[in-house]
Amino acid sequence: xxxxxxxxxxxxxxxxxxLSKVDLTFxxxxxxxQKDYAFHNDNMEEKEYWDMMADVCHSAYxxxxxxxxxxxxxxxxxxxxxxxxxxxxxxxxx
Numbered sequence: 001x002x003x004x005x006x007x008x009x010x011x012x013x014x015x016x017x018x019l020s021k022v023d024l025t026f027x028x029x030x031x032x033x034q035k036d037y038a039f040h041n042d043n044m045e046e047k048e049y050w051d052m053m054a055d056v057c058h059s060a061y062x063x064x065x066x067x068x069x070x071x072x073x074x075x076x077x078x079x080x081x082x083x084x085x086x087x088x089x090x091x092x093x094x
Contacts, residue, residue: 009039010027010029010059010060011056014056020063021063022063022064022068023065023069024064024068024069024070025060025064025068025069026070026071026073027056027057027070027071027072027073028073029053029074030042031074031075031078032044032046032049033075050084050085053081053082054084054085054088054089057070057085057086057088057089057091058089058090060089061089061090061091070091072085
């Protein structure tokens with residue numbers, strides 16, 4: 001059995017398709033809270049941010065083996081946005 005851990009901006013990994021099928025995605029994006037990051041605009045329009053998150057969730061779903069899982073870290077106040085992104089991408093809950 002082989003384990004690989006990627007620590008990268010997921011947009012790079014998904015865009016470059018460097019990943020093969022995975023069993024688990026751990027998604028901990030910036031929360032769009034106007035923090036000062038060196039390589040990310042954390043002050044996006046809300047629609048733009050959630051559209052980006054939806055694209056990430058869809059790409060992660062496409063790369064996930066049947067029965068795989070996603071852990072999506074986000075603020076509690078954004079639970080409905082997170083669930084909408086995940087459902088639109090095809091993720092289901094048990």
